[in-house]
Amino acid sequence: MEKVYDSFSILPWHHPQWQSLQTGHTEGRLPHALLINGPAGLGKSRFARCFAASLLCTGSGEADMPCGNCKSCLLLKAGNHPDLFLVTPEEPGKGIRIDAIREVTGREVLTAQYGGYKVIIIEPADALNMAASNSLLKTLEEPVSRTLMVLVSSIPGKLQATIRSRCQRVDIRVPERAQARDWLEAQGGAGDPDLLLDLASGAPLLALELADPELLQLRKTMLGEFVSVLEGKQNPVDIAARWHKQELKRVLIWISGWIIDILRLKSTSETSTLLNPDQRRSLQAIGNTLEFNGLYEVLDEVYEAIGNLGGQLNTQMLLEGLLLRLRACYSD
Ligand SMILES: [Zn+2]
Numbered sequence: 001m002e003k004v005y006d007s008f009s010i011l012p013w014h015h016p017q018w019q020s021l022q023t024g025h026t027e028g029r030l031p032h033a034l035l036i037n038g039p040a041g042l043g044k045s046r047f048a049r050c051f052a053a054s055l056l057c058t059g060s061g062e063a064d065m066p067c068g069n070c071k072s073c074l075l076l077k078a079g080n081h082p083d084l085f086l087v088t089p090e091e092p093g094k095g096i097r098i099d100a101i102r103e104v105t106g107r108e109v110l111t112a113q114y115g116g117y118k119v120i121i122i123e124p125a126d127a128l129n130m131a132a133s134n135s136l137l138k139t140l141e142e143p144v145s146r147t148l149m150v151l152v153s154s155i156p157g158k159l160q161a162t163i164r165s166r167c168q169r170v171d172i173r174v175p176e177r178a179q180a181r182d183w184l185e186a187q188g189g190a191g192d193p194d195l196l197l198d199l200a201s202g203a204p205l206l207a208l209e210l211a212d213p214e215l216l217q218l219r220k221t222m223l224g225e226f227v228s229v230l231e232g233k234q235n236p237v238d239i240a241a242r243w244h245k246q247e248l249k250r251v252l253i254w255i256s257g258w259i260i261d262i263l264r265l266k267s268t269s270e271t272s273t274l275l276n277p278d279q280r281r282s283l284q285a286i287g288n289t290l291e292f293n294g295l296y297e298v299l300d301e302v303y304e305a306i307g308n309l310g311g312q313l314n315t316q317m318l319l320e321g322l323l324l325r326l327r328a329c330y331s332d
Contacts, residue, residue: 005049005053005076005077005079008050008053008061008065008066008068008073008076009046009050009065010043010046010047010050010065011042011043011046011047011183011204012175012179012182012183013042013172013173013174013175013176013179013180013183013204014043014046014047014172017047017170017171017172018047018050018051018064021034021051021170022054022064025054025055025064026064030148031148031167031168032140032143032144032147032148032149032166033140033143033148033149033150033151033166033167033168034048034051034148034149034150034151034167034168034169034170035125035151035153035156035159035164035167035168035169035170036048036150036151036152036153036170036172037152037153037154037156037169037170037171037172038154038171038172038173038174039154039174039201039203040154040203040206041200041203041204041205041206041207041209042172042173042174042175042203042204042205043172043204043205044152044153044154044172045123045152047170047172048121048123048150048152049121050065050066051150052084052119052121052148052150053066053072053073053076054066055116055117055119055148056072056073056076056081056083056084056116056117056119057070057072057073058070058071058072058116059072059073072116083116083117083118083119084118084119084120084121085104085118085119085120085121086121086123087100087101087104087120087121087122087123088123088124088127089124089127093309094127095127095128095129095132096122096127096128096129096132097129097131097132098129098131098132098134098135100132101122101128101132101135101136101139102135104120105120105135105136105138105139116146117146117147117148118144118146118147118148119147119148119150120147120148120149120150121150121152122136122149122150122151122152123151123152123153124152124153124154124155125151125152125153125156125159125163126153126154126155126156126158126159128159128163133159133160133163136149136163137160137162137163137166140163140166140167141166149167151163151167155307156169158307174201174202174203175202175204177194177197177202180197180202180204180207181193181194181197183204184196184197184204184207184208184211187208187211189208189211189212190211190212190213190216191210191211191213191216193207195277195278196208196210196211198274198275198276198277199219199257199275199276201257201275218246219254220279222243222246222251222254223254223258223276223279223282224282225239225242225243226239226255226258226323226326227282227286229323229326229327230286230289230290230326230327230329230330231286231289231330232327232330236320236323236324236326236327237320239319239323240316240317240319240320240323241316243319244315244316244319248309248315248318249306249309251319252302252305252306252309253306255302255322256299256302256303256306257275257276258276258279258283259295259298259299259302259326260275260299261274261275261276261279261280261283262283262284262286262287262290262295263287263292263295263296263299265280265283265284265287266287266288266290266292289330289331290326290329290330290331291329291331294325294326294328294329295326295329297325298322298325298326298329301321301322301325302322305318305322
């Protein structure tokens with residue numbers, strides 16, 4: 001098993017959900033399956049792994065945290081605890097296949113090696129393909145005592161409804177701005193914390209990723225290219241060829257953020273909710289020349305592409321298509 005533990009700690013905004021699960025555990029009310037969900041960049045994986053560790057820990061940590069020193073914690077750190085299973089796609093962005101589910105649900109009938117809990121983390125659970133989902137559902141319908149399934153997803157809507165209904169939802173929410181800012185400042189990255197959090201829709205871990213001067217510069221350059229495509233000064237095909245070398249998810253999220261801000265700036269003079277407050281001027285200027293309906297249609301397409309991430313065959317064509325349709329919204 002890959003190394004899955006760097007630290008046994010949760011993030012400040014995890015505390016309410018952590019407390020409620022720990023209380024449930026103490027009172028013997030832990031369900032057989034959890035669905036840990038919430039937007040990307042909130043540390044859902046870390047929460048899931050730390051909770052699994054707290055169930056498996058045989059020492060006495062503070063505030064129900066794993067102790068980090070007992071035999072169980074040491075096995076977790078070494079990445080070979082026999083009662084923790086991690087199910088992920090073979091390659092990032094690909095689906096989780098039925099064999100992977102069969103492997104853990106087959107072993108699951110065995111008693112936990114250390115007589116305690118057995119925990120199976122499935123991540124991202126929205127990557128389960130149809131056959132794998134059906135196989136998992138059978139296990140969820142006939143739960144085994146002291147076996148916990150932990151599904152992690154940023155897009156729980158992609159899971160089968162029957163699977164969702166058999167899991168207790170744990171919603172990890174975007175933290176209050178002050179808490180997020182404090183945490184981000186403590187990490188010591190570059191950039192203005194408020195701007196970074198705006199760009200990350202408030203998700204601190206995404207904001208931290210963005211706290212990289214090169215990435216901030218890349219975003220600025222790409223926004224310039226985006227605007228010049230819309231104005232007809234650069235060829236969408238050339239720009240798509242440049243953009244497709246970047247991480248597609250990030251490119252799509254940036255494009256969606258620019259379109260959302262253009263739409264906001266077109267409909268209201270209130271600008272406190274902008275995702276790109278530092279780029280207000282250029283987004284406002286270009287927005288005046290674009291028509292509403294077309295922008296909404298392209299935004300839908302961007303969301304669809306985000307939902308299909310991992311399945312795209314030709315990212316350059318996808319980006320070209322989006323840029324060409326954006327260009328078609330231009331009317332001066
Ligand atoms: Zn321990």
